Amino acid sequence: MPIMQDDAREQRETDTRSRILDAALQLFATEGYESATVKRIARLCGLTDAAIYYYFESKQEILSTLIEERWNISRGLQQVSAIVDEPDLPELVYRFGENMLDAMARNEQIIRVVMRESLSNHELARQVRQSRRETWNEGLLNVLEKRLPRETAALVADMLLCISMGLFVSSVRYNCSFTEMVRQPKHRERVHAIIRRAFGLERLRAQEAAGQ
């Protein structure tokens, strides 16, 4: 029966590892990366400091693991690749924005951590946030440059990124999480009105016509 014992141990280790990640993410998100010490992460999941170091070399490694494993953008990008053939440009921009907000909502906690640390010039956080921004920006430009003059495409992409960021932090005004804001009908309507407003249908159509 040694194999089964090994399996059981492996399972237990996987569970513990993921409990540590959960606790760390929660602490990083609510109190900040700086004040969340390894000791406090350990206490939150009922482990000793030493036990944490069995799984992770440092707090920094916990953060980079969280970024790698708990920030899933592939689903968001898949959704985006499904809409690139949308013939109506304003509808395309609108749906791109919608997908981006959904992706942000799915990863809200880790995004909050990375953005906040990025603002405080934490090097890893800054690099990660820049590369994610670049991924979305490239995705947008790929689609938009086929239909709009180059400069307008860059403008629209930047606006959409900025508006999604503005919406991300505006949820504190409603006393709810961003995820709730994106999903609750009463807020959702408002969020979507903003995207539609910012990319006035007539204007985008006129720009598209001008580019052809």
Add this chain to the structure above:
Amino acid sequence: MAQPAVRSSRQRSESADRILAAARELFGRDGYQRTTLKQIAERCGLTDAAVLYHFRSKREILEALLVPPEYPTVVLPSEWDAGAFARAVVDLFYSFEGHWDLVRLIAVEGWFYEDPAMLGFGGSLERSFSTQLLPTLEKHFPSDSTEISYAITTFLQGFLLDRLMLLGPDFDEVISLPETRAHLERCVSFMLPPVPETPAGTT
């Protein structure tokens, strides 16, 4: 006998100003949480005790910093002029020039740490910002004015946040470039409906 008292009170306010300037710089650079009272004291060449003589706590220093910048009064032609309106919005935005450290503080402590004082301050800045724009919007877009104003402020906040993260220490320099200003004007113009809801001259 009155003179020494006057002098000492002026000295007091001078060191208070120095403390505030040092705190602003350090909070802006390292964040509120990471800055200690000791660092503030060292930066302005005072002892901890001297700092505590002027402000009871680090918190009190932070609250003393929350002074809104003065917005210019928006004056626009009576007929709808999207270009002039976009310029006015961007002028309002640039009244934060010289106060970007305060903006960064609102972003970190308000938006991310949800500090009530910082959120309240950020909220009041946003409201007075919109108040400057609303009369013109209400006149030309009666049914849409709130939404337009909301879209613009959401965009501008997102722009600030995005650039603070993207540019880091270069933020102050890049934000004041004429290209940045022109980019913002184009973005704001993009959000405005091309034609007013009410024909010109009917009001």
